[in-house]
Structure formats: C-alpha cells, structure tokens
Amino acid sequence: MIKRISGRLYLKNYHKLFLLILFSIFFFSCVSPQTRINSLFNKAKALKTGGYTKESIAYFKTVIEEADKEELSPFLKKYYKALSYLEIGEDEKAINEIEKVSYPPVLFREEFLLLKSIYFLKKGYYEISKELSANLLKTKKYNLKISAAEIYSQSLILLFREKRINEKKYISGIKIIEKLTNKDFSSPLLHYYLFSLYLNSKRREKALTEAILSLEFGIGEIYKRDILYSIKFILKSMDKKLAEKYEKILRRYYATDNRVER
C-alpha cells in the first residue's frame, strides 16, 4: 500500500516536474536575449526595411539598445559598435569591428554582407565588393538594396577607372542597375547611381536622361547641386545643337538653382 501510495506520489510529482520543464522551456524561449532581439528586429523590419541609410542606422541602433538590456551576444556588441562608427563616418573603424566576426547570425546575414562589401570597397578589392553587393541587389529590404546599389556602382566605376575591366564589361555591369530602375522607376537614388555610371562612360546623353529623372523624382539638395553642376560639365563637352536641346529641357531645374545660370 505504501508502495502504491509512493508510486502514486512519484507519478504525481513526475507530472509536476514535466509541467515545470515545459513551462521553463516556454518561459526561456520567450525572454531569452536572442528571442527578444529577434522579436525586436522583426518589429524593426516591419517598420523599416533594413539597410544603411542614416535613418535605418539610427533605427537598428535603437533596436540593439533595447536588446542591450539583456545580455548581448558578442556579434551584436560588435555590430552595434560598427553601426555607431558608420553613423559618424568612421567607415574604416566600422569595418575593422565587423571583420572580427566569423559567424554572423542568419538574422543579420544580409546586413553583414553589406558591411563586408563596404570593407572590400575601402580596401581596394573592388571585384569582391562588386560581387557581394550584386548579390544583395536581389534583397527585398528596400534600403539595403539602395545601399547595395551604391556600393555596386562605386565598385564598378573604380574597376573601370583603374582599367581593370573594359568598356564592354562596364556597360554590361551598368545593365544590372538599369534592371533595378526598370522595376523601381521612381527611386531618385537609383537614377542618381545610373547617372554616375554613365557619366564615367562615353554615353553621356544617357547620363543626362538619368540626371533629369533623378531631379524629377526629388533627389536631396546636395545631390541636386551635384547633378546641376555635372550637367554643366556634360553640356560643355557636347555637340552645340544637342546641348541647346538639353538646355531647354533643363531650364526649369536651373530656375531653382541660380548658381547654374552663371
């Protein structure tokens, strides 16, 4: 009888223990730092689409700061430091920080790839930065895609300038950004990158078209000034009749910037 009672008691306690284990698993999976970071990051993704614009750097930092209340993983510590450096323009320090990471979590893989491509661009390994950023152009995160397009364009321009690729390869590289603008026609920055790419080739008429599109879709003030000055440079080297034709089209943009009319 005692055995039976103790057997029943044992079973009863085992049942409790089982429930306790289940509850612990549930509890720890809810509040563990990684899960908390995941949920915060998902929230961030819902609001922002990722990438390294000024706004998204600030946003990612807020997300990680939130997560910092818990114990941060070594990756996130480095990632946070890297973002802080990027924010103040210390790219070199940012990439040195991120270079120390061997295995980034899946959650941050694309962001990490972008940092790597910036790293290779700064170190002069333009082929690698071009390849890495080209992979990121397929991402669904909009800001990340724009940042990748920026790195890709710069790598391509530098490869061409240093004569490490010929014009044929350069033009075929440009087509990748052209495809992006076909899908996302109204992005002023994508048109700006395309404009920069054409400015470095002999196809300067195409550069003008992209410059106009970029202005049309409301590019930021500093870029606008750059475009207007660049247009002056292009028109100067153009056939007179063609230049006059473009000047007519561009008159309304000139009107907003007196410096160009000098």
Add this chain to the structure above:
Amino acid sequence: MNFSALIKKFYDLVKPHLLKNQEEAAYILFSLIYTALKRNERINENTKIIIPRLSTIVSSKPDDFILYFFEENKVLSKLYQKEIREKDLKTLREEFKILYPLIELKEPFLCFILQDELKKGNLYRISKIYKNKRKKILEGIKKIKTSKIKDNLFNTINLMVKAFAEEIYDKKNFREIIFEKLS
C-alpha cells in the same frame, strides 16, 4: 540670441578650463549643434560627433570632370596651375574631395569650418588645412567630455539646440537653415 552671442557665452564657460581661442570654440559649438540637430537627440559625454561623408559623390567623378572643375574656377585654376598643367590627378583628386563639396555643393559643415579660407581664397592644399581643423575639433570635444564642467556645458548646449530646433522645425532643408543661422 545670434551665433556670435552664443559663441561668447560658450567661450566664457569653457575659457577658464579648456579652450585657447574663440575660433576653436565656434567650431566645436557648431559641430555639437550640428550633431544634436542631425541626430535629433540631446548631447552628452557619450555623443559621437557627426562629420559629413560625401564619398559617393566625390569618388564617382571621372578624371575629366575633376580637371574641368579646377580649370573652370578662376581662383582654383591659378592656385593649382602646376597640377592642372601636369595633369597630376592624384593631388587634384585629393583636394577635390574637400573643394567640390565646399564650393559647389555648399556642404554646411565644410562651409562653416573652412569659411575663412573660402573668404580669403586660401584654398591651396585645403585637405591638409581641413584635416588639422578636424583633428583640433575632435581633440577639443574630447577635452570637454572629460572636464569637470561638462554637465553644465552640455545643458547649455542642449538649451541652445532646443531653441534652434523649435525655430527650424518643419523646415525642409534643415542643414541649410542651421548654416544660415549659425553663420
């Protein structure tokens, strides 16, 4: 309160402790206000100063664009006569990184830090001048951050920033407006 009055107040506050002259105080104050407004947050000892990056714009320009920029500008074409003649693009490109944003893009931070050089036309080897000024600003800010008066100082700066921010709120191109106000 205009910017000169602000600088004076700031300078009086830091003079006994840190800074050697009013010019240095002006640069540091501008950098702190610029950072606070750009980040939209209060300044404290952990704030990292924002120094603008324009690498995408300047590094993507072709060689003939850089030559055109130096040749077309009357002051620069005289100052860099030798480099233009010799097509020394390594030197020209280095200087272009500062001169193009300063003269054509009117980047507020550079325009403020290098306003004297711009007025006097002292633009030869400007990248070296800029690097020295930038170094001094960062050193000055480091001193402030570790000083005894930092809390009082940051409070004063944050009050100034608040006054600016309220005025420029809703304006589209706030960097331009800050520059206009602070010049």
